[in-house]
Amino acid sequence: MPDHRSTPLADRIRLAPEVAAALRDGRPVVALESTLISHGLPYPDNVDVARTSEAAVRGAGAVPATVAILDGLLLVGLDDAALEALATAPPGTVRKAARPTLAIALAAGGWAATTVSATMIAADAAGIRVFATGGIGGVHRGAFAGGATGAGATATLDVSADLEELARTPMAVVCAGPKAILDVPATLEVLETRGVPVIAIGQDDVPGFYARSSGIRAPASVPDARAAAAVVDTHLGLGIGGAILVCAPVPEEAALPRAVAAGAVEQAVREAGVAGVGGPALTPWLLARIADLTDGASVRANTALIVNDARVAGELAVALGGTA
Numbered sequence: 197m198p199d200h201r202s203t204p205l206a207d208r209i210r211l212a213p214e215v216a217a218a219l220r221d222g223r224p225v226v227a228l229e230s231t232l233i234s235h236g237l238p239y240p241d242n243v244d245v246a247r248t249s250e251a252a253v254r255g256a257g258a259v260p261a262t263v264a265i266l267d268g269l270l271l272v273g274l275d276d277a278a279l280e281a282l283a284t285a286p287p288g289t290v291r292k293a294a295r296p297t298l299a300i301a302l303a304a305g306g307w308a309a310t311t312v313s314a315t316m317i318a319a320d321a322a323g324i325r326v327f328a329t330g331g332i333g334g335v336h337r338g339a340f341a342g343g344a345t346g347a348g349a350t351a352t353l354d355v356s357a358d359l360e361e362l363a364r365t366p367m368a369v370v371c372a373g374p375k376a377i378l379d380v381p382a383t384l385e386v387l388e389t390r391g392v393p394v395i396a397i398g399q400d401d402v403p404g405f406y407a408r409s410s411g412i413r414a415p416a417s418v419p420d421a422r423a424a425a426a427v428v429d430t431h432l433g434l435g436i437g438g439a440i441l442v443c444a445p446v447p448e449e450a451a452l453p454r455a456v457a458a459g460a461v462e463q464a465v466r467e468a469g470v471a472g473v474g475g476p477a478l479t480p481w482l483l484a485r486i487a488d489l490t491d492g493a494s495v496r497a498n499t500a501l502i503v504n505d506a507r508v509a510g511e512l513a514v515a516l517g518g519t520a
Contacts, residue, residue: 248503329369336379407451
């Protein structure tokens with residue numbers, strides 16, 4: 197196994213015994229983020245989804261490594277007691293850690309949950325090649341003048357740090373596509389510009405997060421996780437840096453019709469604009485409003501796709517042959 201303990205970040209990494217053993221033996225490991233536990237769902241749904249996701253990784257034959265921060269350390273792998281503690285932490289006491297806020301979260305002490313970018317940083321430092329999340333962040337509507345909000349609108353420049361991390365950190369990231377609240381075409385354009393390959397599993401279109409399809413053709417598609425592994429292995433083997441995005445659609449039984457999902461998102465975005473909601477508060481506000489507009493169907497789709505992504509990531513990690 198390559199030496200991943202030679203950077204200053206390594207001093208902040210604490211591997212769970214099971215994860216350490218798997219990495220040492222070259223067995224497949226899948227990193228999982230923790231913001232869905234602290235900020236994504238209410239208790240006990242949050243810990244139930246976290247446990248179910250870990251079970252899906254195990255069911256595929258890999259070892260799960262949920263990542264979080266506690267008292268200045270990046271924990272790569274949480275035991276059940278830690279999952280419960282994070283899930284039940286008092287509201288407002290758990291920070292969200294991304295690349296721009298990683299040092300702040302580490303210095304502050306206490307719990308912090310890792311977003312896509314912070315999870316990728318920790319996983320890469322540990323030597324993990326596969327990471328599963330629900331949906332990536334990207335270009336928000338109105339980020340660029342003349343974008344999704346229309347010509348003449350003031351650009352907000354609201355672009356997620358996820359895209360920069362995908363461009364710099366070598367890893368396979370399994371998701372259900374960009375979050376539906378984003379400007380998806382602009383997000384895909386930025387990924388292309390930054391050299392991040394995007395492949396869809398089992399269909400020609402990029403998944404639409406809540407819906408099976410976004411209506412946008414994927415740059416590439418493969419039939420299954422084993423075929424995806426061949427592309428991932430080639431990309432990572434080139435040593436050119438950056439991640440590869442592997443997109444798996446939400447399970448059909450939980451998916452929203454594309455028109456229903458799009459209508460709810462458009463209405464929520466309009467209402468957010470009228471209410472003046474923006475910045476860090478925008479995403480949770482939109483997700484909560486979409487849940488209301490769909491009578492909870494978006495939450496059911498969200499939880500289903502999170503677990504499905506974990507399963508697919510497990511299959512991908514097994515097909516890659518671990519960390520050798």
